[in-house]
Amino acid sequence: MSFSLCSLTPVSPQIHERNSQWSQNAKRSIFRLSLTNNSSRCICRVVEQGLEVEVASADTAPQKQGPVIDTKEEEEQQQEVFNGVATTESDNKALNSSYTAKKKKRDDDDSYENRFKLQNGREVFQEKSYLVGVERKGGAEYLFVIEESLKELAQLADTAGLMVVGSTHQKLNSPNPRTYIGSGKVAEIKSAIHALGVETVIFDDELSAGQLRNLEKAFGGDVRVCDRTALILDIFNQRAATHEAALQVALAQMEYQLPRLTKMWTHLERQAGGQVKGMGEKQIEVDKRILRTQIGVLKKELESVRKHRKQYRNRRVSVPVPVVSLVGYTNAGKSTLLNRLTGATVLAEDRLFATLDPTTRRVQMKNGGEFLLTDTVGFIQKLPTTLVAAFRATLEEISESSLLVHVVDISHPLAEQQIEAVDKVLSELDVSSIPKLMIWNKVDKVCDPQKVKLEAQKREDVVCISALSGNGLDEFCSAVQEKLKDSMVWVEALVPFDKGELLSTIHQVGMVERTEYTENGTLVKAHVPLRFARLLTPMRQMCIS
Ligand SMILES: Nc1nc2c(ncn2[C@@H]2O[C@H](COP(=O)(O)OP(=O)(O)OP(=O)(O)O)[C@@H](O)[C@H]2O)c(=O)[nH]1
Numbered sequence: 001m002s003f004s005l006c007s008l009t010p011v012s013p014q015i016h017e018r019n020s021q022w023s024q025n026a027k028r029s030i031f032r033l034s035l036t037n038n039s040s041r042c043i044c045r046v047v048e049q050g051l052e053v054e055v056a057s058a059d060t061a062p063q064k065q066g067p068v069i070d071t072k073e074e075e076e077q078q079q080e081v082f083n084g085v086a087t088t089e090s091d092n093k094a095l096n097s098s099y100t101a102k103k104k105k106r107d108d109d110d111s112y113e114n115r116f117k118l119q120n121g122r123e124v125f126q127e128k129s130y131l132v133g134v135e136r137k138g139g140a141e142y143l144f145v146i147e148e149s150l151k152e153l154a155q156l157a158d159t160a161g162l163m164v165v166g167s168t169h170q171k172l173n174s175p176n177p178r179t180y181i182g183s184g185k186v187a188e189i190k191s192a193i194h195a196l197g198v199e200t201v202i203f204d205d206e207l208s209a210g211q212l213r214n215l216e217k218a219f220g221g222d223v224r225v226c227d228r229t230a231l232i233l234d235i236f237n238q239r240a241a242t243h244e245a246a247l248q249v250a251l252a253q254m255e256y257q258l259p260r261l262t263k264m265w266t267h268l269e270r271q272a273g274g275q276v277k278g279m280g281e282k283q284i285e286v287d288k289r290i291l292r293t294q295i296g297v298l299k300k301e302l303e304s305v306r307k308h309r310k311q312y313r314n315r316r317v318s319v320p321v322p323v324v325s326l327v328g329y330t331n332a333g334k335s336t337l338l339n340r341l342t343g344a345t346v347l348a349e350d351r352l353f354a355t356l357d358p359t360t361r362r363v364q365m366k367n368g369g370e371f372l373l374t375d376t377v378g379f380i381q382k383l384p385t386t387l388v389a390a391f392r393a394t395l396e397e398i399s400e401s402s403l404l405v406h407v408v409d410i411s412h413p414l415a416e417q418q419i420e421a422v423d424k425v426l427s428e429l430d431v432s433s434i435p436k437l438m439i440w441n442k443v444d445k446v447c448d449p450q451k452v453k454l455e456a457q458k459r460e461d462v463v464c465i466s467a468l469s470g471n472g473l474d475e476f477c478s479a480v481q482e483k484l485k486d487s488m489v490w491v492e493a494l495v496p497f498d499k500g501e502l503l504s505t506i507h508q509v510g511m512v513e514r515t516e517y518t519e520n521g522t523l524v525k526a527h528v529p530l531r532f533a534r535l536l537t538p539m540r541q542m543c544i545s
């Protein structure tokens with residue numbers, strides 16, 4: 001299959017990687033789409049089956065510029081000024097200002113070099129970004145107040161490897177359909193762009209294709225405009241570590257991209273002096289067709305990957321150990337908890353969206369009981385619908401669990417809003433019938449842990465823990481067991497002596513209340529998962545007779 005170069009609106013801030021700009025995932029059978037918006041370096045690169053299919057214009061990474069000024073000459077000039085060799089005051093001033101300009105240029109070059117940072121094991125160029133938010137007048141539409149939402153956006157930008165140099169917000173009745181913000185605000189941001197050397201402007205809400213285009217035009221130059229969704233997609237793109245996650249992210253990026261493919265080819269008409277009028281429009285159609293084909297191919301590939309995972313899951317189900325899923329806001333401590341309880345080594349760090357792929361590990365309790373614990377992708381407010389849809393299949397694991405453990409960072413000032421945001425996503429996933437347990441994590445970080453613990457005791461189904469220190473983990477396991485018991489059925493079965501392995505499975509997956517040895521076998525009274533109870537049916541009958 002081959003794909004042609006197409007011109008696309010920017011999906012996200014370009015994270016310039018030194019040396020290997022495109023090849024990070026080259027061995028994976030995925031489509032990798034990276035974009036820049038400068039018309040001179042508009043690129044779409046598609047990688048399939050580990051092969052680079054087509055590449056055009058490699059002029060993407062800003063080349064490191066060599067020092068523009070001759071340091072020696074500059075030092076001599078400076079000496080002359082300080083030694084009073086310059087004859088007149090105007091000469092002095094001229095030399096001074098020339099020196100300042102050259103020094104600034106050299107500092108810029110130095111800071112340019114310093115802006116290459118190691119990010120997720122890759123060296124990336126930190127673009128200077130400026131954040132913009134809109135607060136709706138009288139609207140209780142959003143969970144977070146604008147300042148907090150922008151703070152979170154800054155965290156997202158930092159996670160993506162960008163350098164935030166400023167931010168602003170505006171109160172509006174409703175967003176401007178052309179530019180999202182008002183014209184005065186556009187002008188204000190434009191001045192900030194010049195003053196701060198901004199390269200990317202990030203909006204806290206999803207922008208339409210027209211708004212993106214109009215804003216880029218208004219800001220002028222090479223300034224890139226993107227929105228929260230594109231930024232999150234970019235982080236996911238950087239973090240996707242498995243084949244399935246990479247496919248899901250690529251699909252979400254393309255679906256985000258499709259409606260935004262407009263009017264990018266009008267430069268062709270201008271170059272041809274109007275003789276090829278309509279050519280731009282045609283090219284958009286071609287681009288859209290290419291993208292739709294790619295989306296189709298990706299969906300098929302995802303389907304086959306999922307089939308595989310399902311088969312694996314079915315095999316797992318044959319041993320009916322209850323599955324407990326950890327859900328929660330990003331950075332709440334889900335992976336830390338999984339690691340602590342199971343000795344797993346899932347990446348846990350103080351960054352948003354550290355985890356994308358589910359990881360399942362066995363938890364062995366002190367009383368011999370077991371359950372499987374699954375760590376999942378974190379949620380966030382204003383989670384793009386394209387992403388929820390893309391990750392639906394991964395999150396389906398959640399819908400097959402016996403219990404959902406909602407992990408909350410109780411030390412976070414917006415813990416309550418984060419709980420609401422998580423509940424909102426869970427309601428979209430249709431998992432309301434699964435029992436839930438809430439964990440207030442990071443209790444070691446709050447000012448008054450005792451007060452928080454007392455508050456938790458007053459509530460039903462809340463346990464206080466510190467995943468980091470291990471405090472409260474025994475209570476957590478007991479609470480999980482109690483909750484699991486609610487979803488199990490009571491059985492009394494007579495297990496023949498030659499079925500010893502069944503007896504140990506009952507101990508493993510259920511909660512045994514009593515065992516008695518009789519002439520015909522072992523009489524067991526226990527709570528067991530429904531699926532397993534069915535397996536015991538013949539023995540239950542024996543018991544009844
Ligand atoms: N003080 C304190 N820090 C914690 C605790 N649990 C987790 N953390 C820290 O919180 C940060 C985020 O932890 P993770 O386990 O990566 O959070 P997560 O919920 O898996 O995050 P995502 O994968 O991004 O959704 C890390 O820096 C952890 O060390 C805790 O109980 N106390």
Ligand SMILES: [Mg+2]
Nearest residue numbers: 334335354355
């Ligand atoms: Mg995690």
